[in-house]
Amino acid sequence: EDQVTQSPEALRLQEGESSSLNCSYTVSGLRGLFWYRQDPGKGPEFLFTLYSAGEEKEKERLKATLTKKESFLHITAPKPEDSATYLCAVQAVRNNAGNMLTFGGGTRLMVKP
Amino acid sequence: DAGITQSPRHKVTETGTPVTLRCHQTENHRYMYWYRQDPGHGLRLIHYSYGVKDTDKGEVSDGYSVSRSKTEDFLLTLESATSSQTSVYFCAIRAVDGNSPLHFGNGTRLTVT
Numbered sequence: 001e002d003q004v005t006q007s008p009e010a011l012r013l014q015e016g017e018s019s020s021l022n023c024s025y026t027v028s029g030l031r032g033l034f035w036y037r038q039d040p041g042k043g044p045e046f047l048f049t050l051y052s053a054g055e056e057k058e059k060e061r062l063k064a065t066l067t068k069k070e071s072f073l074h075i076t077a078p079k080p081e082d083s084a085t086y087l088c089a090v091q092a093v094r095n096n097a098g099n100m101l102t103f104g105g106g107t108r109l110m111v112k113p
Numbered sequence: 114d115a116g117i118t119q120s121p122r123h124k125v126t127e128t129g130t131p132v133t134l135r136c137h138q139t140e141n142h143r144y145m146y147w148y149r150q151d152p153g154h155g156l157r158l159i160h161y162s163y164g165v166k167d168t169d170k171g172e173v174s175d176g177y178s179v180s181r182s183k184t185e186d187f188l189l190t191l192e193s194a195t196s197s198q199t200s201v202y203f204c205a206i207r208a209v210d211g212n213s214p215l216h217f218g219n220g221t222r223l224t225v226t
Contacts, residue, residue: 034214043117043203043217044156051212087156089215100146100171101215103156 002027004104006088012110013078021073021107023088033071034101035064036087044087078111085109116140117218119204125224132191134221136204138184144207145187146215147171147179149200156203162187194225 003026013019025033032051036044048057050066057064061082063074073086085108089101116139126132136145147159148171158171160179168179176198178190191198201222205215 032212036217041219043205043219044215046214046216049212049214089156100158100161103148105153105155 002090002092002102004088004090004102006086006104006107008107009105010108010110012112013075015079015111015113016077018074018076018078020075021086021109023071023073023104024069025071025088025090025104027090027092027102029093031091031093033066034089034091035071035073036089038085038087038106047086075109078109080111080113083109083111117204117206117216119202119218119221121221122219123222125226126194127226128195129193132194132223134189134202134204134223136187136189136218138187138206140206140208140216141184142206143184143209145181146205146207147177147187147189148203148205149173150203150220151200159189159202191223194223196225199223199225 005024007022032049034049035047037047038044048064053068055066061076065072085106087106089103091101118137120135144163146161148156150156157173159173159177160171162168162181180188201220203220204218207213207215
């Protein structure tokens, strides 16, 4: 059974204080790992897809990295507008029929000015 | 937004009544999904569709049914709503490419009293 665990559950940062969010996963053959951002009252918004260990993707102040057991979302010099819940999800190689994703519980990030 | 409309956005209903939630897409994507999101559980897959009239169960399908008579519409029905089905329901779509990400609607908040 695929499992995704995100930590911490909540993270409070001061504006400009860099940090990292963790996504640990267990899957029998990783097809892809996905990061999403979710704002209150909205659906998740796609950020990145990572496919293999060692891969990195960047977008503005966000950088996602991947190893064989976990992924990190690094936030450099965050701003209050980066406050949101960040979700991680995995897709296993075997889920070809439905291309289904298994999600973690999310990390709620709060950035104070 | 990825051209996904969920309706209604909010609904309050009584235990035992049938409820139908609608997801409409304008992207002509093959795959459509229904997830529910609850505190402490994250996003969990209810049902998905891989084409017109082709559907399958997810991990929390009990008490739910779905139908897809047109590419653009995916309906989720609660045959007899229970309080445990109080949740936020998200529809998602995905292109036929197995590595493409899910794109989500903005959800329906359902309260069963």
